[in-house]
Amino acid sequence: MAALLTVFRKELADHFTSWRFIILFAIVLVVGVFAIYFDAQYIRQSVTESRFVFLQLYTTSGQALPLFIFFIAFFMPIVGITLGFDAINSERNRGTLSRLLSQPIFRDAVINGKFLAGAVTIAIMLTSIILLVAGLGLRMIGVPPSSEEAIRLFSFLIMSIIYGTFWLSLSILFSILFYRVATSALASIALWMLFIAMFVFPFFTQTGRLGLTVMLISPITLFWQIVTITLIPTARLLGQVIQTPSPLALGQSMLLVWPHLVSIIALTVVCFAISYIKFMREEIRST
């Protein structure tokens, strides 16, 4: 346990002092602020009868730029991948892994510590961005969130963290499977682009059953459906998200996203489990 904490603390410190994290944080923050700014402009100019004005900050398209939630769906994979794609293979290449494993620690402390540090980094990043953006939005539209809106926003935060964690565990898996850092980075990016393509182009849903089935395990699609239902109370799920005039109660929305959420968690757990087993069984070789 002490070893796990040591690894965790070091990895966390590494993430927060690394340029790649600072740059990513800046990009996500700037994009988020822009999205919210234009959304707020749009909300101020338009007339709405919705009870959920505050949530519209995150879900309304201000025409100039796509929605805030789209940015989260789009960028969180990059954040997760960046935090994990070289987790194990860079240590192996630098010659720190065998030194690390010759210390009196259980081997899983290394992978658990790294995973946890990545997940906490994602959580801190998302929390601060969503709160910052909320503060900015509050100032611009001047409508405070109702308690239901606050709860929905909080669920959105939790779901985004899980979504980011999925990409983290996927990239850690690749960092164990592939010897070279460039390969694991490319593999993660390739998968991300594939899912983005499936999400953006309706081609897959038109290929019938197979396309729909693949969509069911595409984390981007799953996440998109989860957040729209969570943040837009009038949204319904019918294969694809549609909107109806009458808003759903909070509990009903949660019930609707539950299976999708479980799918993402399951995908995360599967990736992590494979990484874990592979890493525990891996032999340290002389060459």
Place this chain on the structure above:
Amino acid sequence: MATQSAVETIDLTKTYNGITAVDRLNLRIEEGEVFGFLGPNGAGKTTTILMLLGLTEPTSGVAHICGYNSTREPLKVKSISGYVPEKVGFYEDLTARDNLAYTAGLNGLPAELAAKRIKEALGVVGLSQVADREVKTFSRGMEQRLAIADILIKTPRVAFLDEPTTGIDPEGVKDMLDLISRIAREQKMTVVLSSHQLPYVQRICSRVGIISRGQMVVEGSLDQLGREALAGGRFIIELQLAETTSELVDCVKKIDGVVSVERQGDLLVVSCTEDLRPQIARTIVEANGLLVQMKIQSYALEDIYMKYFTEG
């Protein structure tokens, strides 16, 4: 366990996909020894070390470190042994001190003790001046020394140094090996050293083992190995006399245990079954000969090594 060895392997075997890397290796290293573990690249040195440390599981056989089974009690073994891998590396963005602090943390040392040990270890390897510099600014030699400091943090009973001298300049090699032998002496640490720098290994190792294709070819102290390999198990003594007469040669030949006497220029080369220097000296003096100098032939590890690998 009265006669417990620092390192012991019994029929240690490792097979990778049908290729035997280590083949029924029996090795015994006593506490406090500096053991030179030699052999060509790919002979199975690193694999043996990895199995001893419990980082790789043996296909069959057992490995013990100070009486602990490396496969069953890896944590115990890892806490009393230090390992410097061949391609040792550090976290480049961290300072030397932070790198060592990480090791200390993983070993569960309390912060105060850790700080003290880090300071000491950096002092021992001569890196105190650069303790707060990032490791990426270090030369290869400095990194190797930091690796030595890294194992000193946990004050191990056995240290495995796998090629600690690769990629450093001749002077650095000398410093490094002096450092290793000094540490072994001062900290009463058993050191298993694998290196290709044979002249230096000869200087600091009390015993060597030569391994080839996963099997121990020969093992023992240097003198013993040299005699066995190069002189058919005999002691070779060289004499220089003020005047070499055939009577004197006959006198020497008559000493018990002398096998042959040869004249090589103004030197007499005496081959005998044991170290007969006192007897030879007495015989010459009694025969009124004038002894200028006498020395027992020493063997260069390089010659021994080459002998095994040109024949085998």
